[in-house]
Amino acid sequence: MVLAATILASSLAFIDGSVVNVALPAIGANLGNSPADLQWVVNAYLLPLSALLLIGGGAGDRFGRRRLLIGGTVLFAVASSLCAFAPTLSWLLVGRAVQGVGAAILMPNSLAILGGSFAGPSKGRAIGTWASVGAAAGAIGPLLGGWLVDVIGWRAIFLINLPIAAGAIILAWRYIVETTDDAGTPLDWAGGCLATAGLGALTWGLTQFSSGGGGTVPLVAGVALLITFVALERSRGDRAMMPVTLFSSKSFVGLTLLTLLLYGALGGLLLLLPYVLIRADGYSAFAAGAALLPLPFVLGIASRAMGRLAATIGPRLPLTIGPMIVAGGFILATRIGDAGSYWTQVFPALLVISLGMAGAVAPLTTAVLSSVDARHTGTASGFNSAIARTGGMIATALLGAVLAARGAALVDAFRTTAWAAAGMAAAASAAAFLLVSAGTGMADD
Structure with missing residues (x-):
């Protein structure tokens, strides 16, 4: 029940980080906004999420992780209602920003609760399950969101958060034991x-x-x-809230660089691919979301096994090979847009990217949590999640010219972006190989 509560709560953040992507064309058409405005629909959420995850983790360590998990989930649900009924873009952006604050509170505390509730081999399995289900939820989001956009309208994508939030709150209230690590230090x-x-x-x-x-x-x-x-x-x-001494470890620096580069590349793809499929290839919102299905299937099947493998052999090898495979998938993505079959263009690229991400998601999470003592698990998880969202936010901010392009120019811009993403994934692989130790994290340095 603890695992289910943390998965439901964190799934809110994972789903909302991706479900909006397939709705951007519909939001722009309905509210009459420019491509630059559409970038802020994504980044109004990612900005507070990136910046405040560090405080969210630290607040949970001090004031109680269960209390913060429930509070963040309630705030996220209220903000989702605001987004669903927003009359203008300004109100939508306010709702998205409040969602980001709620996600910044609930995400690090969900992972910290797992770290404190399990031990030994069961801890690796629990974290692997949390990571795989969360990644799958983020990838399933576009499919569900696309169906809702086509059948009901874009506002419905925010209403699906309400029953998920209710389930997380009930389970957390009943089954999670409150824990703190209050050292009396004020929040930063x-x-x-x-x-x-x-x-x-x-x-x-x-x-x-x-x-x-x-x-x-x-x-x-x-x-x-x-x-x-x-x-x-x-x-x-x-x-x-971000102790600079953490960066005295070569492994921690490597994990940070890998997270920034790999999740920046992936965030750019998950934003652009459905947009290109809808605008350039004539997909419906549902079809564009369905096109991403290889991601949840492969991640759901393989991530838990990779979490167990990393616990046995250490994270360095999986974190080196996984991003390199992702780079190969991005290179395959440069073929998308030639009016070819989904099965010959989109599917092969997504399959390879999914395999590579499956090799990196759970080992990365395990390595980060193993890099600090139990008193700082909330801070460590918050920092790593912040870096991942910062990578996606920077990638989104750089995609204005791509979102503004049309027709053949949009396809060409997407391919250029795919090549850049391949370079970022390869650099992430190099960071793991050169900087991450063969053990389980910072403690090995």
């Missing part, structure tokens, strides 16, 4: 504000730049704010 609100402002300015600048509208001033401001954030965290020492 200044760091959280700086991280949010810095990432927000950086995202704004990249969005303007990718859409041909400049962006130099917000880019410079974003970089300056993030440098100030790092300086503040360094001065706060162990009281920081």
Whole structure:
């Protein structure tokens, strides 16, 4: 029941991170927005999620992980209702931002609860199941979302969160035992504000730049704010929400680089592929969502086994081979758009990408949790999740020119993006090979 509660809660964040992708054309047509506006439908969610996951994990360590899991889930459900009934884009963006805050609270605490509720081999199996079901939920989201967009309308994609949230809240209330690791350290609100402002300015600048509208001033401001954030965290020492001492470990640096690059590449694909299939190849929203089905099937079958394998042989080999296979899948994706069959163009690319991700998802999660002591599991999981979402947010911000293209130009821009994603996945593989130790994480350095 603990595993079921954490999976249901975290599935909210995974589903909403992908379900919107197939609805972007419908949202743009209904609300009359530009491609740059559509980028913010995605990034208004990813920005607070990326910036506040660190505080969400730390808050759970201090105030109670069950309490924060339930509170974050309630907030997510309220925000989902706001999105569903938003009369304008501005209200939709407000709802998406509040969803991001709720997800930043519930996600790290769901994983931290797992880390504290299981031990030994069962811990690896539980984390592998959590990771595989979460990844599958994120990939199934476009299929369900596409069907809802075609049959009911785009607003329905937010209403599906309500029964899921209700189930998570009931199970968490009944079966999860409250745990804390309160060392009396105040939360790093200044760091959280700086991280949010810095990432927000950086995202704004990249969005303007990718859409041909400049962006130099917000880019410079974003970089300056993030440098100030790092300086503040360094001065706060162990009281920081992102202790800089974590980066004294070569393995932790490798895991961070791998997460940023790999999830940035994957986030770009999950945003662009359904958009290209709908705009360039004439797919319905449901068909575009169904096109992504190889991802949940392969991840659901293989991730748990890879979690057990990584617990036996260590994460370095799976984390090196998995992203390299993903890179091969992105290269295959450069063939998409020639009006060929789904089975000869889209399916092979997604199958290879899925196999590679299955080799990386669970080993990465296990390695990150094993890299810190039990007192900092919430912080570690929050940081890794923040890096993953930051990668997706930066990728989305850079795709303005692709989203604005039409016809053959859209296909060409997608292929260029696929080549760039292949390079990012290969770089992620190199980071694992060169920096991650052969053991289970930071403790081995």
